[in-house]
């Protein structure tokens with residue numbers, strides 16, 4: 001039986017009647033068109049950054065350039081203010097990311113492995129913190145840091161981002177720790193470990209993927225933030241990159257090419273994080289959202 | 293010297309009491325098996341001994357030291373979990389030596405003892421592997437290794453073999469028995485498996501609804517169950533129970549009479565218990581009653597026949613040797629080994 | 644054991660909870676307090692003015708229009724990213740070639756900052772050489788230089804479209820996660836029953852995506868309340884406050900006019916709105932959880 005069948009098809013006598021299914025093609029074309037529309041804005045920045053302002057003003061922005069013009073990048077990269085902005089942003093984002101993950105880990109561990117009466121309520125309270133618009137705490141914090149004389153330093157931003165990161169970090173860490181089986185903790189305790197050792201020697205090493213998820217999310221959010229630097233900084237020396245971007249726009253008011261190059265450079269760290277850790281990124285976004 | 297002693301242990305979760313006062317003395321080197329239906333409190337009991345759960349009241353002593361309020365790590369016990377609870381990010385050697393390393397034991401001492409234990413369990417070639425690279429049986433061995441390296445007073449096992457397939461379970465059962473002999477350790481072992489309980493235990497503890505129903509040697513529990521619950525729980529397939537009335541030991545059933553002078557105290561409503569292996573097919577004259585075969589299950593070495601009788605609404609189970617062919621619908625003459633009959637009073641106590 | 648557990652609970656929670664309380668809870672509560680004062684942002688002294696700030700809200704024409712704009716933003720946020728995200732998710736989930744690449748493309752905007760997104764879209768709407776007007780000119784073959792962001796009629800909507808462009812990716816991945824969670828055998832049953840693709844989507848997939856929809860809608864609404872940066876960049880609330888939202892209005896009153904007391908009153912309103920939405924959201928989540936597990 002099998003022999004004759006394979007013989008038949010090999011000699012081409014019998015071909016299964018295969019109806020043409022147009023749907024995949026239609027879907028592909030739909031998606032392709034949408035993708036182009038979606039990419040257009042980003043692509044526009046890319047194009048502007050390699051064109052002279054004159055070209056753009058003449059209405060040539062959306063055409064593929066015949067030759068690359070690197071002047072915009074040179075202008076931006078040789079501007080010492082930009083270096084300062086980048087450094088400030090990094091000095092805020094790196095510690096705030098680390099602190100918020102650290103605090104979220106501590107809280108998440110208790111909520112998942114050492115629950116107590118009412119802990120669900122406390123957990124809900126902490127997590128709901130991530131849904132409120134930041135404007136509701138803006139004024140008291142401004143006053144607090146003003147009284148402490150910390151306005152126009154990086155400290156308020158580090159502190160506020162650490163605190164604002166606690167809800168999402170607690171949520172994700174708790175959910176991740178919940179997948180670490182309880183007998184692991186109990187086995188370690190029977191062996192003489194205390195909770196700190198269980199956390200650092202057992203739970204955390206197993207939870208490295210969750211840490212990666214949070215690190216990508218937190219770093220991106222803090223890097224991209226605009227509101228808090230706007231409130232807490234005054235001098236150019238303390239500006240973060242997003243704020244710098246807006247203020248330099250005034251300086252290069254119609255120099256669109258330079259603005260484009262600046263936007264790209266400002267977005268580069270988060271773009272890199274995104275492209276390399278996309279999997280973690282998506283996981284964090286959906287985990288944070290779905291379980292919220 | 294008692295290795296473990298439980299005195300009037302009670303445990304409540306909120307308002308809900310799940311252990312209602314348990315007393316037990318365990319000798320050094322004894323192998324104790326806890327059995328009982330699901331939810332009766334075996335694991336809870338074990339976890340209270342380990343210290344992972346606090347007792348609500350009562351006293352626990354290990355090696356004659358009161359440890360009721362002691363931290364788990366101070367109780368000199370080791371526990372093997374059903375899920376093995378191996379740390380996935382540590383190699384086998386690191387898993388086994390976790391406790392020693394926490395206690396800052398010198399490196400060469402750790403190494404020596406890990407090798408010793410690995411030798412005992414024949415897992416030396418696995419020391420560098422990670423748990424996910426091991427089979428179920430190997431993981432079980434590592435979990436046991438992590439327990440024995442600390443030379444505890446008492447080993448606690450909570451259904452350690454239930455995640456293994458049947459063949460491996462038999463093999464590991466033998467190894468645990470061997471290990472027990474070699475180490476002379478005190479073991480408390482929870483299982484659902486009757487064979488494990490019967491073969492491993494020095495003494496079996498039967499739990500039900502948070503109390504101990506009976507404690508004793510396996511064969512004693514089988515032959516002289518203290519009550520109907522133990523009788524029905526031990527032995528597979530389980531004992532047949534038949535409701536009846538008795539007068540001074542004389543039990544009358546429709547088509548089946550028993551006169552039992554030894555049980556003269558049997559009066560009024562009683563339950564008669566007959567194990568499936570204590571019934572047999574006889575010839576028509578000598579039989580106790582005749583029954584119609586409702587269903588036959590052939591197990592290979594033997595068959596189970598389910599019998600319809602005039603005196604019992606539930607079918608009776610009977611073990612039949614595989615050499616005898618029994619067909620559904622047959623009328624069979626059945627005789628009962630009267631020496632091995634059980635009679636239970638209305639409250640369930642054995643008579 | 645119990646004592647040591649209590650000790651560790653306190654030890655481990657102390658730092659996170661005190662930071663949270665100090666930086667989030669305490670300011671939240673003091674916003675209510677400042678709402679009853681006339682603090683100006685600098686002076687050390689201020690007076691209690693009772694309900695004056697809250698009373699003023701009702702006569703503040705700008706507040707009213709900001710509130711209406713916020714509602715418009717929310718309404719569009721419920722529809723646009725949700726429908727678009729769902730459609731994209733369904734299309735990508737159909738095993739189309741290049742699916743992961745499409746996913747990345749639609750999701751990419753989420754990693755850009757609102758500042759950059761805003762700037763990019765300013766260029767799209769640019770009257771002379773912006774992409775939108777260029778396309779319109781190309782299609783109609785006629786001169787067209789409508790200034791989208793400079794006209795009160797279109798400014799708000801133009802910003803919301805830009806915002807939705809960024810928000811769609813999140814909706815899409817949440818829907819995609821929901822789609823992968825649908826058991827394959829359910830879809831096979833559909834096939835055996837001879838359901839058409841449309842029937843399958845309408846009667847099986849969409850109902851099973853209800854939990855994802857609850858999340859997507861809620862997040863869109865909540866995030867629309869937070870929409871500030873992109874508005875600040877694109878219109879700054881203008882022209883003539885026509886695209887002001889509550890968040891923007893609050894910022895203007897507090898940090899431009901230094902009416903911090905009044906700004907606090909607005910933030911209290913914002914808080915109450917957010918609280919209502921969040922409670923609705925949690926309630927829906929619970930309901931959905933009971934039905935869909």
Ligand SMILES: Nc1ncnc2c1ncn2[C@@H]1O[C@H](COP(=O)(O)OP(=O)(O)OP(=O)(O)O)[C@@H](O)[C@H]1O
Nearest residue numbers: 305308310328329330331332333334335336337484
């Ligand atoms: N943390 C807890 N809170 C409330 N009740 C509990 C808790 N742990 C156990 N119980 C209850 O205590 C009783 C005994 O549970 P336990 O786990 O000890 O049973 P078990 O005999 O080990 O059952 P199994 O054979 O299924 O493992 C059960 O009724 C269970 O519902």
Ligand SMILES: [Mg+2]
Nearest residue numbers: 334335336450
């Ligand atoms: Mg159990």
